[in-house]
Amino acid sequence: MSSSLSSSSSSEDANGNSGRRGVGDFGAPSLTRRRANNEIWPGPFVEDLVVQVAIDASRSFGRLAVAAALANVFQVCSTWQAVSRSDPLWHRLTTVIWGRTHRMHASWREEYVYRHQTAQNFRAGRSFYHTLHFDPASVDNPDGLTCRCLTLSDTHLACGFADGTVRLFDLSTRQLVGTFHPHHRDRFGRFSRAVSGIVITDPRIIFATLDGDIHVAIIDGEPLARTAHLGNVVNDGALVDFTGCGRWWVGLYAGVPGRALHVWDGNTEELAFVNTNLTDPEAVMGWHTLTELTETIGRVRVTGQESAVACTSLRYMVVDLRNPEFPLHDREWRRRLTVASLDTNGEAFIMVDSRGLAIVRRVDTLEEVCRFNTRNVNVMGCMNLGYALMCAAGVVRVWEIEHGQHLYSLNQNVEEVNAMVADDRHVAAAGSDTGIHLWDFGAQ
C-alpha cells in the first residue's frame, strides 16, 4: 500500500531535477512553460524507440520502407541522430528486419544498407545474369549431365547430378571449385545414386542419394565423400528429398509405409526420429524413382525456426525438429498440390495448387500472408524473405510476397527446369542443358 503525501496537480518542487513546469495544462498554454527536450532522451531508450519504429514501419509498409522511417527519426535532432552511430543498434535492426545473424560486411550498418539495396534490386528486377559451366567431357555417364537439385549458401552454389556427383561453384568468382563423389556401391536401379538433396554447413557439404546414403565432404578437401549414413532401401524406401540446416538434416522417403520422415542431428550425425505416413499413398511411385524419371513425389524444406515443412500432392505437414513426434500441423488439401512449388523462407512457406493458386502461409500459425495466381499448374517454385519466383514454360516470374503483387519476369528463358533455388541475394536454376543459370541481385 503506497502512502503518498498529497500530490496536487500544480506542485512546486523545491529543488528537484524536474525544475519548474506546469503539469497537465493542455488548454492553458500560457501556464505551461515547456522546455526544449533535447537533452532528456536516454540513449538506450532512443535505441529501443528506433527498433520499434522499424518494426512498425515494416508491418505497415514493408521492409523497404523501414529505412525511410528511420531517416525521419534521425533527422529530428542531433541527440536522436547520435544513436545511428551505434553498430549494435544496426545489428538489432538487421536481425529483426532482414533475419541476418552474421554479417558479411565491415559493419552492421553496411550490412543493413546492403540487404536493403539487394531487396530493392529484387523489387526492381535489377540483376546480373551468368551461366555456370563445367566440362561435359569429364562426364562419362549421360545421366551425369542432368542436374537434380541445387543449394545456395552465402558463398557457394552446390549442384547435385543424377549420377551422384556434386559440383560446387564459388559465387564470387563463379568458378567450379569442387567436385565430389560418393563411395561406389551396388546400385538398385539407374537412378539410385542420383543426388536427392544437398546441405551446405561450412566447412562441410552433406549430400544424400536416392538409395538413402548420406555422404559428407569437406569443401576444400578430397573429392571422395565419407559415407555418414548407409541407406537401406528395403527398410526405408527411396530418399526422394533431403534438406537441412546446421543443426538438423531431414530426409523424406517414399516406398515403405510409416517411415516417411527421418530427422538426423547434424552435429552428431545420428538418426533422431523416423515416423509418419505422409508418403504412404506414394509408396509404389517411390520405388519407381529408383529406375525411371518420375514427377516429384514429395518435398521437404526447413525454416529458420527449427521446423520443417513436407508435402506430397495430397497433404502437407509442419514438424518441429526438436520435437518431431507431434506434428505442429497436418493438413490435407482438397485440390492437388504442385509438389515442386513448395519452398520456405525463414518464417513462411509457399505452395501452388492444381488451379495455379499460390498461397504463402506463416509456418507457425498457418496464417495466410498473401495469395496470387500463377496461371500455371506445372510450376517450379522458390522463395526468399520478400519474393517468390515461379518458373513455368521456361519463363521465371517474380512476385513480392507482402501483398502478392506480380512484379516482372526474368529476361532469360530456362528450358525444362529441373531445380530452382533462391536466397536473399541469388537465384539459380538448372535445366537439362549443361549451363546452370545464376542471377545475382546483390547491391554493388
Added chain:
Amino acid sequence: MGSTSTKIKLRTSDQKVFEVEKAVAVQSQTIKYIYENGCPDSVIHVHSVSGDILSKILDYCKKHVNSAAGKEDISPEELYEWDANFVKVDQNTLFDLILAANCLKIESLLDLTCQTVANMIKGKRPEEIRTTFNIKNDYTIEAEEAVRRENKWAFDMLGGVGTMVIEELADDTMSKCVTNTKSRVCVIAANQIVMMRSISKLANKKSIDVYKQPQNPTTPRIKESVKQRNVGTGFIELFFHFKCKM
C-alpha cells in the same frame, strides 16, 4: 526477512516519502539492487524522481504485480487497456515517466512508453516530430544537409525510373517524370514520401484532380493534377502540377 508484508520506504527528490510493499518496489531493478545490497531498514533515496511521478509509477507497478499474482481479477485485454490509459498523459509527464523508468530500470514500463512514443511518431516528418515533442532543431544547415545525404539511400525506391523528388513543396510546384507503365510513381518531397500512385490507376485518364486529405492540420492540402503523355514503348511522361493550400 521474506514476509509478504515487508515494506520499503522511498524518498523522492522533493522529499516526499512513500511506503510500499516490497513486491511492488522491486519491479524496479534499481530499487531491488539497492535493497538487496544495502541495509533493508533505511530509506531508499530516489534522487531523480519527483513525488508525482513516483506515485504514478507505483500505481503502475502495483497494478502489474497484483494482476500477475492473481490478486486482482483482470484479463490481459483489460490490463492492456489500463496501460493504454496510463500513458494518456501530457508531454512533460510522459517524459518524466520515461526518465524515471529508465533510471529505476522498470522493463515493462520502458517498453510501454517506447511503444507510445513510436505510435506518436508514426507517419510524421522530422519537423512534425519536433513539434509534437517540443524538440529544438539543433542542426546547422550543413549538418542537416550532411544527414540528408547520409540517408539518401533509404529513399531510392525505384532507382530513378518512376521516382520524382521535389525539394520544396510550395504552392504551384510543377514537376515531371518518365516512368514505365507497369510501375508506380513515388513522389518524394523534402525527404518524405508524399504519395505513391499506381500508374494503372491513372491509365485511362487524361488528367485527374486529386485532393489529398491532410493527415494532420499542419500539412498543406495538396491539389495535384496529373497529365500523361505516351513517349514510346511502354513509357509515359507524367506531368504533376501541385497546388498547396495551408
